[in-house]
Amino acid sequence: MVLGMSRRAWGLVLAVTAAVVPALAAPPAAAARTAGFAASCPAAGWISQYYSQAHNGIDIAADYGTPIHAVGDGEVIISGYVSDYGQWIRILHGDGTISEYGHMQRRDVAVGDRVTAGQQIALVGSEGQSDGPHLHLRIWADAGAGVRTDPIPYLAERGVEMPCTPGQGPGPGPAPVVHPVESGRVVSARSADGRLEVFAAAADGVHHAWQTVVNGGWSPWEALGGPGNAELALAPNADGRLELLALNGDTFQHRYQTGPSAGWSGWEPFGGGGKDIAAGTNADGRIEVFASGPAGIFHRYQNAPSGGWSAWESSGGGPAQGRIEMEKSPDGRLEVFAVNGDTFRHQYQTAANGGWSSWEEFGGGGHDLTVDHNADGRLEVFASGPVGVFHKYQTGPTGWSGWEPSGGPADAQLTSERTADGRVEVFAINATVAMQTWQTGLNAPYGPWAEFGRGGSEVTAATNADGRIEVFGTSGSGVFHTWQTGFSTWSEWAWVTNTAGPAVS
Numbered sequence: 001m002v003l004g005m006s007r008r009a010w011g012l013v014l015a016v017t018a019a020v021v022p023a024l025a026a027p028p029a030a031a032a033r034t035a036g037f038a039a040s041c042p043a044a045g046w047i048s049q050y051y052s053q054a055h056n057g058i059d060i061a062a063d064y065g066t067p068i069h070a071v072g073d074g075e076v077i078i079s080g081y082v083s084d085y086g087q088w089i090r091i092l093h094g095d096g097t098i099s100e101y102g103h104m105q106r107r108d109v110a111v112g113d114r115v116t117a118g119q120q121i122a123l124v125g126s127e128g129q130s131d132g133p134h135l136h137l138r139i140w141a142d143a144g145a146g147v148r149t150d151p152i153p154y155l156a157e158r159g160v161e162m163p164c165t166p167g168q169g170p171g172p173g174p175a176p177v178v179h180p181v182e183s184g185r186v187v188s189a190r191s192a193d194g195r196l197e198v199f200a201a202a203a204d205g206v207h208h209a210w211q212t213v214v215n216g217g218w219s220p221w222e223a224l225g226g227p228g229n230a231e232l233a234l235a236p237n238a239d240g241r242l243e244l245l246a247l248n249g250d251t252f253q254h255r256y257q258t259g260p261s262a263g264w265s266g267w268e269p270f271g272g273g274g275k276d277i278a279a280g281t282n283a284d285g286r287i288e289v290f291a292s293g294p295a296g297i298f299h300r301y302q303n304a305p306s307g308g309w310s311a312w313e314s315s316g317g318g319p320a321q322g323r324i325e326m327e328k329s330p331d332g333r334l335e336v337f338a339v340n341g342d343t344f345r346h347q348y349q350t351a352a353n354g355g356w357s358s359w360e361e362f363g364g365g366g367h368d369l370t371v372d373h374n375a376d377g378r379l380e381v382f383a384s385g386p387v388g389v390f391h392k393y394q395t396g397p398t399g400w401s402g403w404e405p406s407g408g409p410a411d412a413q414l415t416s417e418r419t420a421d422g423r424v425e426v427f428a429i430n431a432t433v434a435m436q437t438w439q440t441g442l443n444a445p446y447g448p449w450a451e452f453g454r455g456g457s458e459v460t461a462a463t464n465a466d467g468r469i470e471v472f473g474t475s476g477s478g479v480f481h482t483w484q485t486g487f488s489t490w491s492e493w494a495w496v497t498n499t500a501g502p503a504v505s
Helices: 009-015 151-157
Strands: 046-049 058-061 067-069 074-082 086-094 098-104 120-125 134-140 186-190 196-202 205-210 222-225 232-234 242-247 251-256 268-272 274-279 287-293 297-302 315-316 321-328 335-339 341-347 360-364 368-372 379-385 388-393 404-407 413-418 424-428 433-438 450-454 460-461 469-475 478-483
Touching: 009 315, 058 251, 074 098, 074 424, 086 120, 098 413, 134 151, 186 232, 186 379, 186 469, 196 232, 196 242, 196 469, 222 469, 232 274, 232 287, 242 274, 268 287, 287 321, 287 335, 315 341, 335 379, 379 404, 379 413, 379 424, 413 469, 424 469, 433 460, 450 469, 450 478
Parallel strands: 274 321, 368 413, 413 460
Antiparallel strands: 046 058, 058 134, 067 120, 074 086, 086 098, 098 134, 186 196, 196 205, 205 222, 232 242, 242 251, 251 268, 274 287, 287 297, 297 315, 321 335, 335 341, 341 360, 368 379, 379 388, 388 404, 413 424, 424 433, 433 450, 460 469, 469 478
16 A cells, blocks of 8 residues: 655755845835736745745745746746846736746746736746745835735735635636656556556556555556557546547557546547557647557647547658657647657647647667656656667757766666656666666756666556655566655555556566
8 A cells, every 4th residue: 555645744844045135125014005906826835934024025835846827917027047036037017016936946938028817937946045945925015116015915805815726716827737648558647636547458458446545555456448458648638537548559449537537438449550659738738649650650639628539640750660758848838759669759849739840850769768857847858778778858948968878777668757856767677677767956967777676568657646656567467566655765566456467568
């Protein structure tokens, strides 16, 4: 049984400091003027320090990389960096008040930009005088930034009660970025209520198990039928229902939850056979699916969020019989990466919810791949081959590093997931051994590979509702898993349900 622990336990030790900006005096407090707009929630999290004469705003503690949203429409009048405050932003609103945001790890707006309430403007960080990740939110009651006020009543007057959830309340708020789930012969994702579900593809079809409580133990395996020896993909619909896709050489089928966290439909046709699949969610909530075969890579997509599907369309090429994975850029654009024994290529949306670039060369051939995103939003790709695992990463919004060796097992199946503090961990399995490596810090290099289990045929990783990673590995004798018992310690490698489960050769 998975041991539950609070997602925020690691953060309770953080003593978040007051934000201090050079050359800005701390004038006396004053009450906010009459509300001039309907506000939006600035960030998900909890208030770790309140407003006072000694503390000129509120601190909203949150994970690294948590989106920060503009509390109202306005113009960006400061977007920059200072040593005490780190990266910071000021927005002048139409009623003459100013909202100010500090300690970010990334800014998404520049001076002169017009922003709307609920628009993402930055990501939570811990730059400057700070002992942990948080947003320092300060409110100025006048356009000259001469009179500060308590952000909590200021937001309450505008319809937002703190703490808050972005997208709820009177002001608009975009949906959070939904990163694609790793595809393969074993896949796992959380239902809308936070419970993990896992699917494994055996010769007799697809098998399914699920957590009986959030962060808890597992149900027995359930046989679902469907395509045998299939490649699987999972994606969430905009209304919270998971969608499962299964492809083998002859058949492509899918099934879906009949309601958020509810039971599942029967299998329905989705296309012809193929080699591999990947699925991701567009910025507007529509699922998009890519499938490879002997003629390259094709895709289809929902015509509306949680709605019907387009016909299959060519993607313009791509590696024949390639292994496919998807990721999402911080601005909501999907990117697709595909590798076969000879070729590695990628393509990307030219705009969120939009069309696709042509396929671009990305490297030589390989065995398998995984893609993840760093805490600062940069994508990172790992690929395995006969001499181990290599990786390359974005050096900026469009540039990439060269391929670098990381060691690891040869010709391994790969997966990756992010820890609660934003570090990427990579897991690899071949017939002999299961190994892992992890970033030694945020956006940092990786440590040496470490063994964590026996060999097998496939691997995937998912995150529990409390932030702990759980890894699933398949073999010809059944399905194993291991989970973080804390945020740096792991359980033993054992059967998912205390029984072997489906054999995935």
